[in-house]
Amino acid sequence: MMETVTKTPTKESSTEDIKYKLIAENIYASYDGIVAVKNVSMKFRDRAVTALIGPSGCGKTTFLRCLNRMHELTKNATLTGKVLLDGEDLYSNKVDPIINRRKIGMVFQKPNPFPTMSIYDNVACGLKLNGVRDRKILDEVVEGCLKMASLWDEVKGDLKKPGMSLSGGQQQRLCIARALAIQPEVLLMDEPASALDPIATQKIEEMIQELKKEYTIIIVTHNMQQATRVSDYTGFMYLGDLVEFGETKQIFENPRNETTAKYVQGQFG
Amino acid sequence: MITPEQRAEFRTYFRYNVGRRLLLDKIVKGTVFLCVVVAIVPLIAILVNVFTNGSAALSWDFLTKIPGAVGSDDPGGIGPAIQGTIVLIGLSSLIGVPVGVMGGIFLSEYGNNRYGRTVRFFNDVLAEFPTIVIGVFVFVLVVLTIGDFSVWAGSFALSIVMLPIIMRTTEESLKLVPVTYREAGYALGIRRYRVVFTIVLSSAKSGLVTGILLSVARIAGETAPLVFTILGSSQFINGLDGPIDALPLRIWRLSSLPYDSAVTQGWGAAFVLIILVLSINIGVRYLFLRKKEKTFLKFKRLGAIS
Amino acid sequence: MVDPLISGLITKYVMMTDIKMKKGSPHVDKIFKYVAIGAATYVLVIIALIVFNLGTGSAQVWQQEGISFLTGSDWNSVEGRESYGAAPYIMGTLVNAGIAMAIAIPLSFGIAMFLSELSPRLLRTPLAMVIELLAAVPSVVYGLWGLLVFRSYIRDWIEAPLHNVFGDNSIIFAGTPFGLDILTASIVLAIMIIPTIASISKEIMMAVPNSQREAAYMLGATKWEAFRLAVLPYSKSGLIGACILGLGRAVGETMAVTMLIGNATGAAAFSSSLFQPGQTLASIMANEFAEASQGGLHLAALVGIGLILFMMAFAINVVAHLLVAKVVKSHEGAVLA
Numbered sequence: 066m067m068e069t070v071t072k073t074p075t076k077e078s079s080t081e082d083i084k085y086k087l088i089a090e091n092i093y094a095s096y097d098g099i100v101a102v103k104n105v106s107m108k109f110r111d112r113a114v115t116a117l118i119g120p121s122g123c124g125k126t127t128f129l130r131c132l133n134r135m136h137e138l139t140k141n142a143t144l145t146g147k148v149l150l151d152g153e154d155l156y157s158n159k160v161d162p163i164i165n166r167r168k169i170g171m172v173f174q175k176p177n178p179f180p181t182m183s184i185y186d187n188v189a190c191g192l193k194l195n196g197v198r199d200r201k202i203l204d205e206v207v208e209g210c211l212k213m214a215s216l217w218d219e220v221k222g223d224l225k226k227p228g229m230s231l232s233g234g235q236q237q238r239l240c241i242a243r244a245l246a247i248q249p250e251v252l253l254m255d256e257p258a259s260a261l262d263p264i265a266t267q268k269i270e271e272m273i274q275e276l277k278k279e280y281t282i283i284i285v286t287h288n289m290q291q292a293t294r295v296s297d298y299t300g301f302m303y304l305g306d307l308v309e310f311g312e313t314k315q316i317f318e319n320p321r322n323e324t325t326a327k328y329v330q331g332q333f334g
Numbered sequence: 335m336i337t338p339e340q341r342a343e344f345r346t347y348f349r350y351n352v353g354r355r356l357l358l359d360k361i362v363k364g365t366v367f368l369c370v371v372v373a374i375v376p377l378i379a380i381l382v383n384v385f386t387n388g389s390a391a392l393s394w395d396f397l398t399k400i401p402g403a404v405g406s407d408d409p410g411g412i413g414p415a416i417q418g419t420i421v422l423i424g425l426s427s428l429i430g431v432p433v434g435v436m437g438g439i440f441l442s443e444y445g446n447n448r449y450g451r452t453v454r455f456f457n458d459v460l461a462e463f464p465t466i467v468i469g470v471f472v473f474v475l476v477v478l479t480i481g482d483f484s485v486w487a488g489s490f491a492l493s494i495v496m497l498p499i500i501m502r503t504t505e506e507s508l509k510l511v512p513v514t515y516r517e518a519g520y521a522l523g524i525r526r527y528r529v530v531f532t533i534v535l536s537s538a539k540s541g542l543v544t545g546i547l548l549s550v551a552r553i554a555g556e557t558a559p560l561v562f563t564i565l566g567s568s569q570f571i572n573g574l575d576g577p578i579d580a581l582p583l584r585i586w587r588l589s590s591l592p593y594d595s596a597v598t599q600g601w602g603a604a605f606v607l608i609i610l611v612l613s614i615n616i617g618v619r620y621l622f623l624r625k626k627e628k629t630f631l632k633f634k635r636l637g638a639i640s
Numbered sequence: 641m642v643d644p645l646i647s648g649l650i651t652k653y654v655m656m657t658d659i660k661m662k663k664g665s666p667h668v669d670k671i672f673k674y675v676a677i678g679a680a681t682y683v684l685v686i687i688a689l690i691v692f693n694l695g696t697g698s699a700q701v702w703q704q705e706g707i708s709f710l711t712g713s714d715w716n717s718v719e720g721r722e723s724y725g726a727a728p729y730i731m732g733t734l735v736n737a738g739i740a741m742a743i744a745i746p747l748s749f750g751i752a753m754f755l756s757e758l759s760p761r762l763l764r765t766p767l768a769m770v771i772e773l774l775a776a777v778p779s780v781v782y783g784l785w786g787l788l789v790f791r792s793y794i795r796d797w798i799e800a801p802l803h804n805v806f807g808d809n810s811i812i813f814a815g816t817p818f819g820l821d822i823l824t825a826s827i828v829l830a831i832m833i834i835p836t837i838a839s840i841s842k843e844i845m846m847a848v849p850n851s852q853r854e855a856a857y858m859l860g861a862t863k864w865e866a867f868r869l870a871v872l873p874y875s876k877s878g879l880i881g882a883c884i885l886g887l888g889r890a891v892g893e894t895m896a897v898t899m900l901i902g903n904a905t906g907a908a909a910f911s912s913s914l915f916q917p918g919q920t921l922a923s924i925m926a927n928e929f930a931e932a933s934q935g936g937l938h939l940a941a942l943v944g945i946g947l948i949l950f951m952m953a954f955a956i957n958v959v960a961h962l963l964v965a966k967v968v969k970s971h972e973g974a975v976l977a
Contacts, residue, residue, distance in 0.1 A: 138857060140761065164352055167860030177851040181873035190869060191859035196349030206344060209336050240855070247859055248341040279335050359862035363758060369750025370767065373838070376831045377774045380785045387788075436679035444676060453680045455961075456687050462885075462957040463690075463950070464892025466922050470946040471690045474697040478935075494686060501683070527672035555778025558894040561926055562933075582780045582895070589784050589899060597788065604781045615776040619769055 086111040086281040087132065087169075087251050092146035094124075094131050096139045101127040103305040109251070109298075114273060114282045116296035116313065118289060120334035124305040125285045129253050132283065133169035134162045150250065167195065170244030171253045175260050176236035178228035178243070184211075185224035187239055191247040206246055214242040215272045234265025238272070252276065254284040258291065270295050289329060293317055301325045381608070388605025391598045397606070401568050401584075401599075409595040412603050414570050415584040418485075419610075421571060422564075422580055423550055425489035430496040431546055437497070438504025443530055445505075454505075461498035468494050469562035476563070483565035485574040491559035496549040503545025507538040544618050551614035555607060557582035581607045690950070698944035700937055709944055715906035717931065717938045724941035726921070726948055728909035732822075733920040733952070735911045736897060737890035739826035744834045745883055751834070752841035757867055768839065775835035783899030786828045787820075791900065794827060795819035799915055814913040818902075823914040825901035829890055837886040840964065844878035845871055881963030888956040892949070894922040903927050921949040 087109040094102040101124040109115050117125040130136040132148055134155060148155045155165040178187045188207045197203060207224070211217040216238040220226070228239055237257060244252060254273075258266035273282060273295050286292050292299055293313060300310040301322075309316060309325045320326040328334050336344075395411050402410030437457070441450055472491040477483055511534050519529035535542070557580075560566075565577035566587060581603055588600035701709055701724055712725025755768055799817030806813040848871045856866035902917020905928075909919040919927075925942050932938040 133858070135854065135857060138854070161352065161356060163355070163860045163862055166858060171858040173851060173854065175851060177849075177855045179852065179855065179869065179873070181876075192348075194859055194861055194865060194869070196351050197347050199347060202344070202347050213335060243855070244858065245336070248336070248344045250338070250341070275335065279337050355862050355865065359864045362864040366750045366754045366758060369747045370754050370771075373747055373751055373774065373831075373834055374770060376790075377770065377777070379789070380777060380781065383785055383789050384781065433679045433682055436676050437683065440676035440680040444673060445680070450680075453683055457683050458961060459954060459957060460683055460687060462888050462892070462953065464894065464922060464953050466892070466894045466925050467690070467694070467946045467950045467953075470697070470925065470943055471693050473933075474693045474943060475689065497683065497686075501680075525666065525669045527669050530672075551776065555776075555780065557778070557780045558922070558926065561929055582778055585780045585784055586895065586899070589787055600784055600788075604784050607778060608781060611776055611778060612773065615773065616769075 084110050086151065087283070088147075088149040089128075089132060090147040090149070092128060092131050092144070092148070094127050094136055094142070094144045094146075096127070096136070096142040098141065101305055102131065105302070105305075105307045107300055107307065107310060109281055109283055111281050112277060112279065113297040114277045114284060114295055115298040115300065116292040117283065117285045117300050117302060118287070118292050118328070119302035119308075120328065121287070122304075123302040125302045126255055128302065129255055129283065129285050132251075132253060133171055134166050135171065137162065167191070167247045168249055169251045169253060170247060170249035172237070172240050172244050172255065172257045174256045176233060176240050178231075178236050178239050180227070180229045182228055183225045184220050184228055184231070184239060187228045188242045188246050191243060195247065206248075207242075210242040210245040213245055213272070213276060214238040215268060215275075216242060232265070234261050234268060237261060237265070237269065241269075241272070249280075251281045251283065254282065256285055256287060259287065266291075287334075289317070289331075301328060303328070384601060384604050384608050387598070387601035388603075388608075391602025392605065396599070396602055400570065409599055412579075412581070412584055412599065412606070414567060414579040415581045415603060416606065417570055418564070418567075418578040418580040419554060419582075419607075421485060421578065422488050422492055422560075423554055425485065425574075426492035426496060426553060427546070427550065429489065429493035430500060430549070433493075434497050434500025434546075434549075435504050435542065437501040438508060439530060439535075441501065441505040442508035443526075443534075454502075457498045457501055460494070461502065463495075464558070465495055465556055466558035466561070469559040472559065473562035480575070482575065483563060483577045485564065485571065485576070485578045488560050488564035488578060488580070491563050492553045492556060495556055495559060496553050499549040499552065500545055503548070504538075504542055507541025507545065508534055510541065511537045540621075547614050547618050551611045551618075554614075555582055555611050557586055561586075581610075694943055694947040694950060698940050698947050700940035701944045704937060709941075710948070713907040713910065715909075717928075722937045724937070724944075726941075726945050728904075728907065728911075729919050729921045729924050729945060730948065730952075732901075732909055732911055732918045733891055733922070733949070736822060736826050736829060736901070736918065736920050737887055739822070739914075740829035740833060740890050741883065741887055743827060743830035744837055744886060747830075748834050748837035748841060748882075748886070749879070751838040752845055753867065755838075755842045756845035757863060757871070768842065771835050771838055774831065779832070779893060779895040780899075782828055782832055783896040786824060786896060786900045790828065791819035791824050794824050799823060803915065811912055812914050815915045817915040818917075820900055820902040820917060821913075821915050822901060822911050822918040825897045825918070826914075828896050828900055829893055832893060832896060833886040833890050836889050837882050840882035840885060841875075841879050844875045844882065844964075847878075848874045877963050881960050884956055884960035884963065888953055888960055891956060892922060892953050894926055898923040898926040921945050921952070925949075 085108040089105065089107045089109075092102050092105045093100070103124075105124075105128055107115075117129065119125050127136060130139075131144055131146070136142050136144055146156070150165075150168055155168070179190065182190065185207055188210055189203050192203055192206060208217060211220065216235060219235060220231070228236065231239060237260075241252075241257070258269050261269070270291065273284070276282060277297075284296065296313045298311065299313045299316040301308045301316060301320075301324075303324055309320060309322045311321075316325065317329050320329055397411060397416060398413040399411030400414055401412065402408040437453075441454055441457075444450065445453065468491055472487050472494070476487040476490060480487075515533050515537060516529055519533045520526075560580050560583045564580060564583065566583045567577040567579045571578055585600055585603045585607065588596045588603065591597075705712065705724060709724060709726055710730070711727050712723070713728045714723035714725045715728075716723045751771060755764055759767060795817050799819070802813045803815075803817050808814045852870035852874060853866050856870040861869060897920055901919060901923055903923070904917040904919050905924070909917075911918045925945055928938070928942060932942050
């Protein structure tokens with residue numbers, strides 16, 4: 066069964082929709098009895114960076130985890146809604162979650178490379194999991210992903226070194242390479258630079274600008290300056306609702322909603 | 335930069351063996367569940383067997399009388415064994431508990447140095463000692479020098495078994511008391527020993543009691559240290575410097591006799607012993623450990639449990 | 641009107657008693673500290689005494705036999721021809737523990753995996769408690785149950801079929817199965833050490849940070865694959881430590897083994913068939929104590945066996961603690977064993 070969806074639209078859809086790689090519709094999500102995301106719908110454009118901002122506890126991370134079916138791994142989690150990747154519902158019952166999870170890559174807040182694996186194995190493990198055995202292909206993908214993650218030049222000398230021997234910023238880029246290795250269409254990033262020093266943060270932000278040329282990137286951040294530097298579109302969430310969504314410039318310079326205005330001006334959060 | 339077209343091409347190398355992977359996942363889940371079932375079956379079997387066979391032997395006579403002559407019509411009871419176990423537990427606690435608690439206090443309050451580490455290490459060693467070796471040791475040290483098997487020897491041996499457990503569980507319980515409690519005491523000008531006794535110990539009370547009760551349950555079932563030290567007896571206690579019987583020892587002796595009555599008595603004694611041990615274990619878990627998951631995990635590793 | 645001098649003295653006296661009651665006398669503090677140190681030192685004293693007594697108590701047999709106490713297999717307590725060698729029992733201990741480990745380790749890991757990864761949260765604590773109750777059952781009760789109940793099942797359902805299929809041609813299944821033999825003792829021993837290995841393993845697996853598992857899930861892993869990728873490598877040395885702790889317990893286990901292993905002595909105790917009676921270091925001590933309690937070389941031999949057993953258990957437990965402590969102490973950084 067071929068997994069990739071051909072892009073020819075079979076029904077009437079406005080030309081607007083074709084540009085959206087990922088569409089989230091009416092997501093309700095809760096865990097442990099707490100409702101974290103209330104009826105949020107968003108559309109994410111291809112080859113663009115969308116940032117999700119909001120104060121702690123607003124549900125942005127939960128929402129992010131709904132996009133690649135990671136939310137259901139939390140204890141007592143419930144979720145309703147649809148997530149369409151290239152038109153195909155990731156939550157359809159026909160397909161086991163593990164197939165859909167690999168279509169979207171994720172990078173977490175704290176770098177979490179596999180400590181017992183080398184740099185090479187860390188990047189390649191997603192491929193090996195999916196049955197790729199060909200050494201040439203593995204080498205090619207590992208190199209390509211490490212280059213995309215701006216890590217290749219620093220590690221190409223010895224890929225057999227353990228993943229944990231890298232610095233914090235390098236480990237995070239390793240995790241990005243690992244996420245990219247499974248050839249996802251979308252890359253989710255949950256506050257990827259919050260545990261890193263400013264120089265490492267800058268490296269990652271530059272990398273994101275490069276990556277967006279070929280990927281759809283959704284980044285959760287609590288750092289508003291980062292959102293302005295890095296993203297094209299921004300969604301502001303508060304207490305589980307999507308308060309406002311639009312181009313980053315507009316959100317920060319001309320917010321339409323009062324709460325948004327207060328947040329971007331730093332009055333709370 | 336890997337373009338979408340290149341991505342699609344790389345994806346063709348993915349083997350769509352998801353079905354097989356999911357099947358393997360299911361098989362592993364099933365096997366692992368089976369392991370749990372296989373482990374629980376013997377426990378249930380033992381409890382069922384002991385309860386059904388043992389209850390046949392139970393009677394007031396059984397619990398209080400002395401054993402009859404071997405092979406005779408009147409099998410008697412296990413009174414001395416029950417008395418012995420209780421006395422042994424009491425006496426060993428008399429030695430083991432104070433020393434263990436004070437030792438635990440040392441490790442927790444004064445033990446953050448090399449000496450503390452040494453003591454901790456050897457305490458762990460003692461905790462894992464084969465108990466039969468402890469029995470031999472007490473035999474050589476006490477029984478041979480004094481010249482007779484005695485309650486003292488048995489209690490001393492059991493106290494060595496319970497000591498490391500109490501010491502470590504005390505240490506862990508005290509360590510769980512926040513430093514701020516102690517600091518508050520010092521700030522009020524209270525002396526260290528007072529702080530430990532009145533503030534720290536009372537906060538750690540339940541952990542301490544848990545550790546002591548668990549070690550009691552442990553030594554109640556210990557046979558090996560007693561083999562070499564108390565000889566066993568068919569009479570009630572005749573002075574603390576004479577031989578004595580105990581439940582586990584009696585079970586062992588009964589198990590080697592070929593008479594049916596001995597077998598029944600053996601089950602009965604096992605019944606009594608299991609009731610004693612399990613009620614302490616289960617009781618302690620329900621009363622104390624439900625609230626303190628952390629203490630529980632530490633106690634496990636210390637040998638008080640399993 | 642109270643004299644101001646007297647009232648001043650009274651106030652001072654009251655204040656001083658007040659301070660003493662609240663703060664406590666400084667001398668008691670010192671005494672307290674030394675009592676605590678004394679209690680701790682008691683442990684060291686006891687261990688030193690044990691080693692010393694085991695040494696002196698067995699001196700006779702070392703003098704008489706020398707190194708052949710470790711390598712020889714005589715076991716003759718007839719006066720005038722006394723000769724003792726512990727080799728068969730050393731091997732018996734290792735074989736017994738080895739078979740028990742072979743059975744217990746897979747089961748324990750399975751249980752730990754279930755409790756750590758699969759079990760619903762509510763089920764976890766009661767289930768873990770049930771497994772630990774297996775450890776609370778006294779050894780002598782295991783022995784009794786094994787002797788009176790379980791052994792016939794093992795004989796009829798495991799040993800007889802194996803003997804019928806493989807017969808006397810195979811070494812390890814030779815001899816008519818009788819039930820009181822190495823195999824039965826090993827199986828019951830396995831049941832007894834499962835709780836040890838399982839609960840420590842479970843704790844070690846649960847100590848793996850969830851972020852590791854999430855990374856695996858993100859790549860599209862199944863639960864088993866996430867375990868294989870994220871949990872297993874991370875906990876490897878801790879799991880080995882858990883096994884070795886189980887081994888330490890197996891080696892020292894006395895009563896159940898004594899009651900089930902059949903009491904072979906001397907060269908006959910060299911285990912070749914699983915269906916033959918055997919003997920371990922612990923069981924020979926329990927079995928022969930009654931005879932040897934008079935003293936003499938026989939007793940020295942048993943004490944010598946105690947010494948050997950002590951050293952074996954000591955070595956095993958030191959190794960185990962090194963492995964387990966290392967893993968438990970490290971937080972995020974796993975031990976690259």
